[in-house]
Amino acid sequence: MQLCVALDLPTMRENLALVAQLQHHNLWLKVGLRSFIRDGKPFLDAIRQVNPKFNIFLDLKLYDIPNTMADAAESIAQLGVEMFNVHASAGEKAMREVMARLGTYERRPLVLAVTALTSFDEAGFSAVYNAPIAPTADRFALEAHRSGLDGVVCSAFESASIKALTCKEFITLTPGIRPFGEDAGDQQRVATIETAQAALVDFIVVGRPIYAAPDPQAVVAKILSAL
Numbered sequence: 741m742q743l744c745v746a747l748d749l750p751t752m753r754e755n756l757a758l759v760a761q762l763q764h765h766n767l768w769l770k771v772g773l774r775s776f777i778r779d780g781k782p783f784l785d786a787i788r789q790v791n792p793k794f795n796i797f798l799d800l801k802l803y804d805i806p807n808t809m810a811d812a813a814e815s816i817a818q819l820g821v822e823m824f825n826v827h828a829s830a831g832e833k834a835m836r837e838v839m840a841r842l843g844t845y846e847r848r849p850l851v852l853a854v855t856a857l858t859s860f861d862e863a864g865f866s867a868v869y870n871a872p873i874a875p876t877a878d879r880f881a882l883e884a885h886r887s888g889l890d891g892v893v894c895s896a897f898e899s900a901s902i903k904a905l906t907c908k909e910f911i912t913l914t915p916g917i918r919p920f921g922e923d924a925g926d927q928q929r930v931a932t933i934e935t936a937q938a939a940l941v942d943f944i945v946v947g948r949p950i951y952a953a954p955d956p957q958a959v960v961a962k963i964l965s966a967l
């Protein structure tokens with residue numbers, strides 16, 4: 741299991757200060773909507789300058805018509821990031837088109853599909869999708885697997901089922917991780933490291949428990965020692 745640190749701070753300067761504190765660790769770094777819209781490619785380049793060995797997960801959750809998603813995926817691939825994501829609910833046609841477009845790249849990023857956002861509880865998810873979370877996450881994961889994607893974004897509570905339905909190599913990445921029982925904040929389906937490990941999760945995403953800590957580097961070291 742690998743650790744992905746969410747860079748969700750209010751400014752690029754603060755995010756880069758965090759990156760500098762963590763530069764000697766072997767990590768993935770998540771750049772989300774807020775940071776990328778505000779800071780763009782210069783932020784990605786600045787991360788590489790701190791440590792070119794950092795792996796970057798560009799968390800933009802593409803959701804649009806198939807051709808637009810494929811165009812965007814190609815632009816993301818040209819940024820040189822190692823992983824990005826799309827929404828599975830965009831449909832199999834869109835996911836297949838994304839993967840077909842990326843097939844021309846000798847080294848393409850990993851592509852994951854978001855199943856159910858970890859901010860959803862059952863009532864909120866049902867209001868949008870008119871279905872319960874677990875079977876819908878399973879269905880979205882199967883569609884992503886059939887479409888040639890590398891894995892999915894899900895909660896730790898769906899990971900084991902998704903692995904069983906697809907294969908053990910199919911990646912599961914789980915946000916909403918509270919490593920040592922920290923406050924859930926705006927997340928609903930949160931889990932500990934132990935829960936994620938038992939569910940065969942491949943990547944855990946941790947944000948606030950790291951960047952809100954007095955010593956983020958110490959928290960990262962503690963998490964890595966637990967993996």
